[in-house]
Amino acid sequence: MFPIRPHRSTGTFSSASGAAAALLRARAAEWDVELIETPDSLTMHVWGSELCLIPGDGIARIELHAPEQRLIAIMQDSATELFESHGMAINWDNVDAGALAPGLALMRLVSCTRRTPGFIRIRVQGPEAERFAHSNLHFRLLIPPQGRAPIWPRIAENGRTRWPEGEDALHRPVYTVALQREDWVEFDIFAHEGSPTCDWAGRAQAGDPVGLMGPGGGWCPEAEKLWLFGDETALPAIARMLALAPGAVRAYIRANAEDLAELAADPRVTRCDNLAAALDSAPIEAGEDLHVWFAGHVNAAREARRQLLARGLNKRQFTAAAYWGQPDSRA
Numbered sequence: 509m510f511p512i513r514p515h516r517s518t519g520t521f522s523s524a525s526g527a528a529a530a531l532l533r534a535r536a537a538e539w540d541v542e543l544i545e546t547p548d549s550l551t552m553h554v555w556g557s558e559l560c561l562i563p564g565d566g567i568a569r570i571e572l573h574a575p576e577q578r579l580i581a582i583m584q585d586s587a588t589e590l591f592e593s594h595g596m597a598i599n600w601d602n603v604d605a606g607a608l609a610p611g612l613a614l615m616r617l618v619s620c621t622r623r624t625p626g627f628i629r630i631r632v633q634g635p636e637a638e639r640f641a642h643s644n645l646h647f648r649l650l651i652p653p654q655g656r657a658p659i660w661p662r663i664a665e666n667g668r669t670r671w672p673e674g675e676d677a678l679h680r681p682v683y684t685v686a687l688q689r690e691d692w693v694e695f696d697i698f699a700h701e702g703s704p705t706c707d708w709a710g711r712a713q714a715g716d717p718v719g720l721m722g723p724g725g726g727w728c729p730e731a732e733k734l735w736l737f738g739d740e741t742a743l744p745a746i747a748r749m750l751a752l753a754p755g756a757v758r759a760y761i762r763a764n765a766e767d768l769a770e771l772a773a774d775p776r777v778t779r780c781d782n783l784a785a786a787l788d789s790a791p792i793e794a795g796e797d798l799h800v801w802f803a804g805h806v807n808a809a810r811e812a813r814r815q816l817l818a819r820g821l822n823k824r825q826f827t828a829a830a831y832w833g834q835p836d837s838r839a
């Protein structure tokens with residue numbers, strides 16, 4: 509069955525022969541996504557959508573096809589950035605200039621409650637809440653600066669997203685949808701030192717505006733056997749995947765026992781203090797239909813990637829995601 513991609517956008521730009529094609533090839537390799545080349549065109553498949561480049565004599569055509577209008581606008585932004593950075597400005601036939609940035613849902617805070625000693629549960633409400641329950645687990649939370657009226661990102665004439673800057677700049681951390689019902693979304697913030705998001709949660713009032721951008725970041729991996737490893741920041745994602753996984757699952761979570769909440773009674777879950785050691789001793793067999801999912805500090809994710817490759821897994825058999833922190837250059 510062919511995927512349904514009813515939304516479309518087209519544009520043209522001047523390009524030296526081969527230059528645009530070379531850029532698209534490099535981007536597909538960097539993102540590790542499929543690129544189909546024919547003698548006349550290159551088609552990159554990403555986010556369930558496609559970007560088709562038709563190089564010509566001094567002028568290139570670009571065509572976008574997507575299942576949702578939001579994805580068209582995201583691809584316009586991304587393609588404009590890619591080609592403009594190499595001096596090729598795209599003339600889009602249609603740009604929704606002035607509209608809110610693609611995927612941005614404006615919501616209001618309903619409540620902040622202490623869910624467990626280490627986690628704050630936030631509920632936000634808005635008419636677009638429902639779409640945060642499907643196809644992707646995560647979103648970007650947009651928090652306006654304290655004491656200022658929010659300036660939300662909007663689409664500029666060239667198709668790029670224009671973000672507020674300076675005093676109007678938004679804080680933009682990524683979170684995981686914990687629960688979605690009716691017109692609300694809930695998510696869990698791990699409370700830690702030096703967190704602008706926790707500071708916001710501490711002072712925010714019901715009715716305060718926030719933005720949710722997404723959803724994005726993928727769904728539960730499909731495999732007969734799923735291995736999950738993560739720290740506190742990954743706990744909400746692991747809880748979702750435990751509920752969604754079609755096959756056998758084992759999860760190792762580095763968190764305080766009382767923060768596991770209902771997961772403490774789940775026989776598939778093991779609490780641990782050292783994720784690297786848990787990964788090292790797990791009986792993971794590269795030959796099986798499996799997926800290993802690991803998320804935590806950037807250095808821990810880097811080490812997990814190294815370890816899993818060394819154990820013979822191919823890149824499609826695992827995810828090693830940096831959920832927080834700056835890379836340690838010595839690691």
Ligand SMILES: Cc1cc2nc3c(=O)[nH]c(=O)nc-3n(C[C@H](O)[C@H](O)[C@H](O)COP(=O)(O)OP(=O)(O)OC[C@H]3O[C@@H](n4cnc5c(N)ncnc54)[C@H](O)[C@@H]3O)c2cc1C
Nearest residue numbers: 681682683684696697698700703704705741744831832833
């Ligand atoms: C796909 C994805 C999904 C995520 N889902 C969740 C989720 O559901 N719940 C959740 O709590 N987090 C989640 N995270 C992690 C979250 O985005 C980061 O922890 C983020 O840094 C939080 O923003 P902040 O405002 O607290 O701190 P920032 O402004 O980003 O950072 C401030 C300081 O806090 C430090 N810091 C950040 N996280 C931690 C931590 N966990 N422990 C100690 N210090 C820290 C930073 O290194 C920095 O020094 C997710 C991340 C990703 C990529």
